[in-house]
Amino acid sequence: AQTVTQSQPEMSVQEAETVTLSCTYDTSESNYYLFWYKQPPSRQMILVIRQEAYKQQNATENRFSVNFQKAAKSFSLKISDSQLGDTAMYFCALLRYNNNDMRFGAGTRLTVKP
Amino acid sequence: SAVISQKPSRDICQRGTSLTIQCQVDSQVTMMFWYRQQPGQSLTLIATANQGSEATYESGFVIDKFPISRPNLTFSTLTVSNMSPEDSSIYLCSGRLAGGSEQFFGPGTRLTVL
Incomplete structure (x- = not known):
């Protein structure tokens, strides 16, 4: 079975500071993808960052980076220099290779305060 | 990348009626999900x-309640049939490109059933 767990229902951070969102997952597969998706209030869900499990190097996209610990099945998202526009629900997701079903965590509601 | 549009964006419906949601993609996607x-x-x-x-349904969802059509690679519809207030929710269409x-x-x- 695949499961994705986000243990932080809500978080807040001051503008320009750094925040880390946690995600753990469980899968018996060795090949898979991990994702962080952002869903701003009343807006469309978009991809923030993607990590392929076979890659040891942590993915980075501008102010967003991940800490991927495969053995620990942990996939946290770090947002540096937080901006007001980062306020959103963030979902961690897991997709096995050659599989249709992307599994999502419960989400973390992040609020960036001015 | 792919841009996905949905119609309607929101609706308020009466109990016992049905609503069909349309999903249009600007690229040919191999996988589409509701x-x-x-x-x-x-x-x-x-x-x-x-x-x-025929669509492949997850546990707890049945074709009679949620009939789905997909006549081509860029279009799909989801019908919510014989609606009750418990069907009030947000319905999202999603797509994945070939090899992606x-x-x-x-x-x-956003569906509200009265």
Whole structure:
């Protein structure tokens, strides 16, 4: 079975500071993808960052980076220099290779305060 | 990438009626999915829409209640039949390109059943 767990229902951070969102997952597969998706209030869900499990190097996209610990099945998202526009629900997701079903965590509601 | 649009964006319906939601993609996607999302909650997969054949439903969802069509690679519909207030939710269409892992999402249809 695949499961994705986000243990932080809500978080807040001051503008320009750094925040880390946690995600753990469980899968018996060795090949898979991990994702962080952002869903701003009343807006469309978009991809923030993607990590392929076979890659040891942590993915980075501008102010967003991940800490991927495969053995620990942990996939946290770090947002540096937080901006007001980062306020959103963030979902961690897991997709096995050659599989249709992307599994999502419960989400973390992040609020960036001015 | 792919851009996904949905119609209607929102609707208020009476108990016992049906609503058909349309999903249009600007690229040919191999995989299309329909999700349900309660506001502030995670996504629940309803079904995978298969081109030219019956959709594949997840546990707890049945074709009689949520009939799905997918006549080609860029279009799908989801019907919510014989609605009750428990069907009030956001319905999201999603697609994945051939050979890709990222899923693109539509803006959602917010359904309220009275």
